[in-house]
Structure formats: structure tokens, C-alpha cells
Amino acid sequence: MTNENSFDSIHAYGKWKSNLVQAIEEFQGWLDSTELEESEQSLKIYETLQTLKHDRITLAFVGEFSRGKTELINAIFFSQFKRRLLPSEAGRTTMCPTELFYDIDEPKPYMRLLPIESRTEDASITEQKQDSVNWTHIQLDISSPENMASSFAQITNTKKVKASEAKRLGLYDVITDNNGTELADSQIVEIPMWRHALINFPHPFLEQGLAILDTPGLNSLGNEPELTINMLPNAQAAIFVLAADTGVTRSDMDIWRRHLKSFRRNHHNGLVIALNKIDTLWDDLKTDSEIKSSIQRQCAETAHTLSIDAKRVFAVSAQKGLIGRVRDNAKLIKASNLNAMENVLSNEILPQKEQLVRNTLITDINEMMQESKSILLGQFNSKKKSIQDFSGVGGKNENIIQVLLEKTRKEQAIYHNNAENLQSSRQILSGQHNRLKRIINLDQLDKQVSDARKLMQGSWTTTGMKKSMKSLFDNISSTMNEAAKQTELTNRLVKSIFNRFQNENEDTDIKPKLFSIASYKQEIDTLYQDAEEYRTSVYSTMTEQSFVIKKFFISLVSRARNIYYQLNKDADDWGKRALTPLIRQVKGHKKELHLRLDQLKKAGQSRDSISERITSLKIEAKGLQKHIFDVNKMLTTINTPMPAIVHKKKMPDNVTAIRG
Ligand SMILES: Nc1nc2c(ncn2[C@@H]2O[C@H](COP(=O)(O)OP(=O)(O)OP(=O)(O)O)[C@@H](O)[C@H]2O)c(=O)[nH]1
Ligand SMILES: [Mg+2]
Known part of the structure; x- marks a missing residue:
């Protein structure tokens, strides 16, 4: 493969991710062996593993x-097949959005x-994807690039239907011929045969989690709002x-303004x-430097027209790049300048993606590992204390045992007190948390949505319909602001509970996990902007009203519901787990103290059991030490960033002039 180097970081990302998966799976087994496992934790670990394994860029x-x-x-992804794999021809070719990935x-x-x-x-396309029966399924014969190319050719299929049918499908509101005359309903027009294509393909990059x-x-973007509203914004x-x-x-410019400006934001x-x-500018009658400056001029003009940094514009030749790579022609590959663009893509997108995975998935697992480690450290220290105490008893008199018994009983009383305090804190927190859950209640959202739908359907004018769209999203946004305030109050309470616990138990060091609503709020804000764009778009004015309403609910409102659903689920999870570290700590200590007391009593009766006990305590402490060592290793793995890819070759310019 001639284009291997440019996307090295996809391999690095894939490797990084598989190390994470391995460490988290190890942690699963580790929890089981330490008997610290709890059902909520197992579920969270399972979900994290599933998300990581299915995660795509x-x-x-x-x-x-x-x-x-x-x-x-x-040219970028499939040149190793030594032919043009996806259909690319003059005129309109790709007739439906096509996703390539590895399933x-x-x-x-x-x-x-x-x-x-x-x-x-x-059903939205996202929902349709869950149900394969609605799709025409074609097995791909990857042993033959020719067979694959002929399967992929279906993406270009169209069919002829009456204009009335095209309108019914919401593809047009008014259909005109080349002279601008409106076509009669019975006249024949050409429409795409397919709405969406999914290609599952074991390409090395796709296997690492890249999706195209x-x-x-x-x-087509305007015709399929879900593409603009869901798929494009969700692309990295x-x-x-x-x-x-x-x-x-x-x-x-129209596409740029309507679809990419918000993407850039x-x-x-x-x-x-x-x-x-750019090969169309290669001219045998011009010198290389003349060509280079003409390409540079065009890049600068493009950057200026789009009001974008000129460094983001790459002058390339896909066709010459493909030919160069198919024929292993290094000069043509260089001239195509594809490497420069690929380097930027791979160097900038992947680190961002890594950060996202780190913030969303790894933080939770890291906390779980730290918490379990701190419990084991507590147990280890307690064992060490017992070993010291017992070693001190040795051949001495009964009094020492009495003193130790007294000391342990006192400790036990403190922990008993802690447990009671914690119980009442739990109740107060539950009250605060319920308040948050009432604000983000899904039934309430569903009611708002169904009221808005009725208003829209009953509205006679486009203006009336658009007003209802806006007021629904205004409500959704203000609920989110209210939820943010309530979360702040709940977090404050959790912090004070942890502080109090810390003051009462000096040898513990557990940090509270606070709930953050920021990412959901950010998603709702973005959705609000997307909804505004949809509301004010030409599409929603020009298309038949019932279709606009339908798309609004399928694409935008369902996205809001998903965000709320996730928020409810995460708030629930958090509510259940917020005090768990303290509860587990108290339980662990209680058990440990009970054990120590029992042993001290026995030691008072027989001297022999003391040395036996010291021996078994040492074995137990050693076991704990091993567990702590293992979890430290897992912690190091999950916190190791993806290695930076050092490009051996000099980064090419974003403009090249050498002709092939
Ligand atoms: N000279 C030249 N022709 C190119 C280059 N890249 C693509 N083409 C040609 O341009 C035509 C259109 O290319 P496609 O890849 O089908 O374009 P597209 O943007 O996917 O078009 P749609 O699928 O219709 O949206 C084909 O005939 C390509 O061979 C290039 O770098 N140089
Ligand atoms: Mg195409």
C-alpha cells in the first residue's frame, strides 16, 4: 500500500483503544477476584466496553x-484494490448517502x-438501521474487486416515477423543467432508487473504527434533513x-452556508x-512555478471566499492520486498532494476523538478503579495495624489485650456513628436528586412534544407552525437551565457530605464524583441552533407542511428526546452511586473491626492463635498488595495517552506544483 503512512494514527488509535478494552476487561475479572464487585459497577463496565468496541470516528x-x-x-482508502472501487463518473453519480464502516x-x-x-x-434512518428487514441486503465478494465494484454500482441507481410520486416522497414540492415550467403530476421524473446505503467492509482503517x-x-443534504441534522453534525x-x-x-456556496458553517462552529x-x-491546471506550456502560483492564487481566493484560514485549503488531485497509487507512481502520488491533506486529517481528528473517549468513558472507569484501590488500601492498612498490634502482644500480659480491645471498641463506635450519619445524608441527597429528576422527567417532555405537534398540525400558516417549533425548543432549553441550577445544588450537598466524612475519618481520601450537566446542555444548545437553522431554512418554507412537521419530529425532536433519555439515565446512575464510595468504605471498616475484635478475644484465650493469626494476616496483606499492584497497572494503561505519531517524512505543503 502506498498510502499507509498518512493514516498511521488510525492504527495507533485502534491499538490504544484495544489496550483500553483489555485493561477494562482485566478490571472486570479483578473486581470479581477481590469480591468488591457490585451489580451497578458490572453494568457500567459492560456498557463502557460495548461503547468502546462500537465506537467510530x-x-x-x-x-x-x-x-x-x-x-x-x-484514492484515500481503496487504492490497494488497484481499481476504482466506488462509482465515480462525470455528472451526478452517488445517488444516496453511503456509509462505509466495519460491523x-x-x-x-x-x-x-x-x-x-x-x-x-x-422511523428515522437511525431507527431503520436497527431493523435490517427493511433493507435490501447484498453479500459482498471481497475476494474480487470487480464483483465488489459491480455491487457498489447500485448506489448510482435511479428510477422513473410520476411527478406526483416524487412529491409524495417529499423529494420536491414544485417540480419544474429546465425552462422553469412546472411539471404536471402525471409527467415522469427521475428519482434515486435508494435512500441510504450501508457498506460493511473489513478494510484495515474501518476495522480500527473509522467510518466514512x-x-x-x-x-441531497436539503432533501434528507436527517443527514444535515444528525449525521453530519455527529461526524468528527x-x-x-x-x-x-x-x-x-x-x-x-449554498452548501457551504447551509451545512458546513455550522459544522465548523x-x-x-x-x-x-x-x-x-488541480490536475486541470497542469499545463505543459507553463513552468512549474507558474502553475504553483496559479494554484496558490486559487487556494487563497477559495479561503477568502469561505472566510477560512488558507492552511485549511488543500489543493489536491483525487484522480491522479488514485492512478498514482494504483500504478505505484511516486511522482504522480506526490503531485496529487493527497498525503498533505491526509496528514492533517489524521493528526487533528484522532487526538480530538481520543480526548472525547477519555472524557466520556475513561473518567468513569478511572474513578471506579481508584475507588476500589482506595478500599483495598484501607483494608491493607488495617491488616498492617492488626499485625503490629498482635506482634506487640507477644508474650506480654493480659492488660495489653484489654487495652487493644478497648481501642478497637472505640473505633467501632465511631464507625457506627459514621454509618448513621451517612444514612441520614443519603435521605437528604435523595430528596435533592428527586427534585432534579422531576425537572428532567421524560413524561413531561413527551407531553410538551405532543402539545406542540397538535399546535403545529392545527396551524394554518407556515409562520404559525414555525412559531410552535420555536416555542417547543425554547421550553426544552429553559428546562435544561433549570436542571443545571438544581444539579449545582445537589453537587454542593454531595461535596459537604464528603467533607464531613473526611473530617471524621482522617485516614480516608476519597473524592466525590460530581454530576455534570454541561455536555447535555451543550448538546441541547447545538440542537437549538440546528432547529433554528431548520426552522428558517428554504426547505421548511418550500416543502409541503405535513412533511416538514414529520421531519422536524423525526430528526430534531427525537434527538432532544434521546438527550433527555440519556440525561435521565446518567442522573439515575449517578444518584445511585454518589455516596457508594463512602458506604463501601464504612462497610469495609466495620467488617475489618469486627474481625479484629474477634481475634483479640481469641488471643486473650490462647497464645498459640496469635502467631497463627499473624501468619495468616501477613498472607492476606500480601494478597491485597498484589491486587493493588494489579489495579495500579490497569490504571497506568487506561491513563496512557495515545502515542503521538511522528511522521518520518517531511510534511508536504498544502500546495504542490510538480506535474505527474
Ligand atoms: N481531472 C480530474 N477529474 C476528477 C478528479 N477527481 C474526480 N474527477 C472526475 O470527476 C468526476 C466526478 O467525480 P465523483 O467522484 O463522481 O464526484 P462526486 O463529488 O462524488 O459526485 P456525486 O457523487 O455526483 O455527488 C469523475 O468523472 C471523476 O473521474 C480530479 O482530481 N481530476
Ligand atoms: Mg459521489
Whole structure:
């Protein structure tokens, strides 16, 4: 493979992730062997492992038709097949959004196609993905690139239907011919055969968790709101593809304004501009430096038009890159400049993704490991204390045992007191937490949603309908603000409970895990902006009202519900676990003290049992030490960042002039 180096970091990311999975699986077994395991913890670990294993990094290719999006995908990812794998031709080619990924639950390569007629159904594409019966399933023969290419050709299929059918499917509101005359309902138009394509493919990058989203040009984004509202915003990175032979046209600008500006707002570094087809500027009658400056000029103009940093614009040739890689022609590969763009993508997206995984998944596991470790450390210290006490008793008189008994009983009384305090704190916390749960209650949200739907359906004007859309999202946002305030109060209470515990038990050092609502609030804020964009879009004004309402609920409202659902679930989990570290600590101590007391009593009766006891305490302490050593190792693994990829080669410019 000639393009191996550019995406080295995908392998590094895959390796990092599989180390995490391994350490977390080890932790699962470890918890079992230490008898510290609790059902809530096991569930959380199971969920984390599932999320990690299924986690994907999505890279979306967006742009007007025929700019070379699919050709870029062929060149970047599939050149090792020594042919053009995905259909890329002049004119409109890709007719439906196409996702390429690796399905770890179903490793047999397949392509699934969702019929265009599903647009009239209530289920979103995300929901449709859960139910494979609605999709046309095609097994892929990966032993033959020719067979694969012919299967992939189906993505370009169209069919002829009456204009009335195209309207029913919400593909058009008004259909006109080239002269702008409206077509009669009975006239025939061409529409895509499929609504969405899924390709499961064991490509090394896809196996590491990369997913590619190829989108068709020509307003397909506007036609499938779910693409704009769900799939694109959820991608980690996007490549906006322009072509040097056309320059930035009005329809390119339209796509940029409507779909990519908001993407850039939420993804900072995740957006790259590919100024493709630079080979069309290669001119045998010009010198290399003349060509280079003309490419540079076009890049600068593009950056200026889009108001974007010129460093984000990469002048590339997908076609020459593909040919170069297929034929192992190093000069052509260099001239295509694909490496430069690939390096930026792989160097910027993956570290961001790593950070995200770290913040969302690893934090919880890290806390669980730290908490279990601190319990074992407590047990270890207590064993050490007992060993010291017993060793001190040796051949001395009864009094010492009495003193130790007295001391242990006192400690026991303190812990008894702690347990009672904790019980009453638990009740107060539960009151506060219930208040939070009442605010984010899903039934309440469902009622708001159903009221809004009735209002919208009953509304006579587009303005009335849009007003109801806004007021629903205003309500959702203000509920989130209220929830944020209540969370703050609950967190304050948890902190004070932990502080008090710390003051009463000097040798413990457990930090509280606070609940943060920030990420849900951020998601709702983004959704609010997306809803505003949808509400004010040309699509929602131009398309038939019932279709606009349907899409609004399927795409945007269901997303809000998902965020609320997740928030409820996470708040519940947290509520159950907030005081668990303290409760476990108290329980552990209680058990330990009970044991010590028992042994002291026995020691008072027989001298022999003392040395036996010291021996078994030493064995137990050693066992604990081993457990602590193991969990430390797991902690190191999960906290080790993904190694930075050092590129051996000099990073190429984002402009190249050498011709192939
Ligand atoms: N000269 C030249 N032609 C290219 C380049 N990249 C793509 N093309 C050609 O441009 C045409 C369109 O390419 P596609 O990859 O199908 O474009 P697309 O953006 O995927 O188009 P849709 O699928 O219709 O949205 C094809 O004939 C490609 O061979 C390039 O770098 N240079
Ligand atoms: Mg295409």
C-alpha cells in the first residue's frame, strides 16, 4: 500500500483503544477476584466496553455533485484494490448517502440499501438501521474487486416515477423543467432508487473504527434533513470538496452556508477544504512555478471566499492520486498532494476523538478503579495495624489485650456513628436528586412534544407552525437551565457530605464524583441552533407542511428526546452511586473491626492463635498488595495517552506544483 503512512494514527488509535478494552476487561475479572464487585459497577463496565468496541470516528465528504468526493474516497482508502472501487463518473453519480464502516457484530461483508419509499415512514434512518428487514441486503465478494465494484454500482441507481410520486416522497414540492415550467403530476421524473446505503467492509482503517460518509451532491443534504441534522453534525470531521476547474460556484456556496458553517462552529479543527482536480491546471506550456502560483492564487481566493484560514485549503488531485497509487507512481502520488491533506486529517481528528473517549468513558472507569484501590488500601492498612498490634502482644500480659480491645471498641463506635450519619445524608441527597429528576422527567417532555405537534398540525400558516417549533425548543432549553441550577445544588450537598466524612475519618481520601450537566446542555444548545437553522431554512418554507412537521419530529425532536433519555439515565446512575464510595468504605471498616475484635478475644484465650493469626494476616496483606499492584497497572494503561505519531517524512505543503 502506498498510502499507509498518512493514516498511521488510525492504527495507533485502534491499538490504544484495544489496550483500553483489555485493561477494562482485566478490571472486570479483578473486581470479581477481590469480591468488591457490585451489580451497578458490572453494568457500567459492560456498557463502557460495548461503547468502546462500537465506537467510530466518522469522516464525512460533502460538496456539490461531480466535485470528486467519491474519487477522493477511492484514492484515500481503496487504492490497494488497484481499481476504482466506488462509482465515480462525470455528472451526478452517488445517488444516496453511503456509509462505509466495519460491523464488529456482523463481520461478513455486506451492502444494505434502504428503498427511497421509506421516506414516507415515521422511523428515522437511525431507527431503520436497527431493523435490517427493511433493507435490501447484498453479500459482498471481497475476494474480487470487480464483483465488489459491480455491487457498489447500485448506489448510482435511479428510477422513473410520476411527478406526483416524487412529491409524495417529499423529494420536491414544485417540480419544474429546465425552462422553469412546472411539471404536471402525471409527467415522469427521475428519482434515486435508494435512500441510504450501508457498506460493511473489513478494510484495515474501518476495522480500527473509522467510518466514512459519502454524500451525494445536488441538494441531497436539503432533501434528507436527517443527514444535515444528525449525521453530519455527529461526524468528527468533514471534507468540503470543491473543484479547481469550476472554482467556487453559487451552489458550492449554498452548501457551504447551509451545512458546513455550522459544522465548523461545532468542530473547530474538524473541517478541511479539498480544492480538487488541480490536475486541470497542469499545463505543459507553463513552468512549474507558474502553475504553483496559479494554484496558490486559487487556494487563497477559495479561503477568502469561505472566510477560512488558507492552511485549511488543500489543493489536491483525487484522480491522479488514485492512478498514482494504483500504478505505484511516486511522482504522480506526490503531485496529487493527497498525503498533505491526509496528514492533517489524521493528526487533528484522532487526538480530538481520543480526548472525547477519555472524557466520556475513561473518567468513569478511572474513578471506579481508584475507588476500589482506595478500599483495598484501607483494608491493607488495617491488616498492617492488626499485625503490629498482635506482634506487640507477644508474650506480654493480659492488660495489653484489654487495652487493644478497648481501642478497637472505640473505633467501632465511631464507625457506627459514621454509618448513621451517612444514612441520614443519603435521605437528604435523595430528596435533592428527586427534585432534579422531576425537572428532567421524560413524561413531561413527551407531553410538551405532543402539545406542540397538535399546535403545529392545527396551524394554518407556515409562520404559525414555525412559531410552535420555536416555542417547543425554547421550553426544552429553559428546562435544561433549570436542571443545571438544581444539579449545582445537589453537587454542593454531595461535596459537604464528603467533607464531613473526611473530617471524621482522617485516614480516608476519597473524592466525590460530581454530576455534570454541561455536555447535555451543550448538546441541547447545538440542537437549538440546528432547529433554528431548520426552522428558517428554504426547505421548511418550500416543502409541503405535513412533511416538514414529520421531519422536524423525526430528526430534531427525537434527538432532544434521546438527550433527555440519556440525561435521565446518567442522573439515575449517578444518584445511585454518589455516596457508594463512602458506604463501601464504612462497610469495609466495620467488617475489618469486627474481625479484629474477634481475634483479640481469641488471643486473650490462647497464645498459640496469635502467631497463627499473624501468619495468616501477613498472607492476606500480601494478597491485597498484589491486587493493588494489579489495579495500579490497569490504571497506568487506561491513563496512557495515545502515542503521538511522528511522521518520518517531511510534511508536504498544502500546495504542490510538480506535474505527474
Ligand atoms: N481531472 C480530474 N477529474 C476528477 C478528479 N477527481 C474526480 N474527477 C472526475 O470527476 C468526476 C466526478 O467525480 P465523483 O467522484 O463522481 O464526484 P462526486 O463529488 O462524488 O459526485 P456525486 O457523487 O455526483 O455527488 C469523475 O468523472 C471523476 O473521474 C480530479 O482530481 N481530476
Ligand atoms: Mg459521489
